[in-house]
Amino acid sequence: MKKIELTWSNIKKLEEHHITYLLYLEGRSIDEISIIRRMPKEQVERHILECKIGLSKKTSEEDLLIKIISLNKEDRLEYLNRISKSEKEALVMEIYKRYIKFKNPEDRMILIWLIGELKDKRLLPFIRMELRSKYVNLRRLCCSALGKIKDVKTKDWLEEALEDINPQVRQYAAKALEYVGDVETINKLREIIVDKKEKDYVKKAAYNSLVSIESKSAN
Structure with missing residues (x-):
């Protein structure tokens, strides 16, 4: 995952977990993201963890x-x-x-x-x-x-x-x-x-x- 890809201007190219992570980077809480994205909190947490793991590797x-x-x-x-x-x-x-x-x-x-x-x-x-x-x-x-x-x-x-x-x-x-x-x-x-x-x-x-x-x- 290239850092430049994680921007709202590239939203059409982003995967679902990337969009969740962008909201996270903006300071949104897990509860807020869950409401915005209309998904369970557990799924939000999985998206965030997936992105963090990807970032930590690169x-x-x-x-x-x-x-x-x-x-x-x-x-x-x-x-x-x-x-x-x-x-x-x-x-x-x-x-x-x-x-x-x-x-x-x-x-x-x-x-x-x-x-x-x-x-x-x-x-x-x-x-x-x-x-x-x-x-x-x-x-x-x-x-x-x-x-x-x-x-x-x-x-x-x-x-x-x-x-x-x-x-x-x-x-x-x-x-x-x-x-x-x-x-x-x-x-x-x-x-x-x-x-x-x-x-x-x-x-x-x-x-x-x-x-x-x-x-x-x-x-």
């Missing part, structure tokens, strides 16, 4: 991110565990240069996950940006990534996320605050614990972090 070194995004989670972890320090640095730079070119939320979720695994603070601006995303899973993964990076400068971001409209985002924010929270954070976590309307799993995450922060503050 891309060069400079398209490293496409290859990684095409892998499943286990293979991505294996890849990260076996690459050298210099290769990790190259991957960080690829993400830094190309992150905003990836429009689809599913691709960005994988990239945010990668940022968390790489723990490179230079990539924090992308997390800050995605904490304001309309996609719940992106915001949740951002909080998870911050829990791995453990930069105290992100404390305020996570405290803001404690007020997110989605309970899973609040849960992951509470978990991540265990590593960067301070005495001021304790009061915010207490408010969650005593909130009768809050989900039990969010309260549990807040309590565990509160205990951890208090323990570190006492030492």
Whole structure:
């Protein structure tokens, strides 16, 4: 598949899975594409995977991110565990240069996950940006990534996320605050614990972090 072929101007020459992938590249979600194309979500996912596999086979070194995004989670972890320090640095730079070119939320979720695994603070601006995303899973993964990076400068971001409209985002924010929270954070976590309307799993995450922060503050 030549890159130049994947354009709307060539639509008469494209196959069905190519058209699906073009919508994906525009940032459409799986659900949206399913409605637009009038096909089951499973078929949409097969089309996208078919294109990604085709791209990963034909891309060069400079398209490293496409290859990684095409892998499943286990293979991505294996890849990260076996690459050298210099290769990790190259991957960080690829993400830094190309992150905003990836429009689809599913691709960005994988990239945010990668940022968390790489723990490179230079990539924090992308997390800050995605904490304001309309996609719940992106915001949740951002909080998870911050829990791995453990930069105290992100404390305020996570405290803001404690007020997110989605309970899973609040849960992951509470978990991540265990590593960067301070005495001021304790009061915010207490408010969650005593909130009768809050989900039990969010309260549990807040309590565990509160205990951890208090323990570190006492030492």
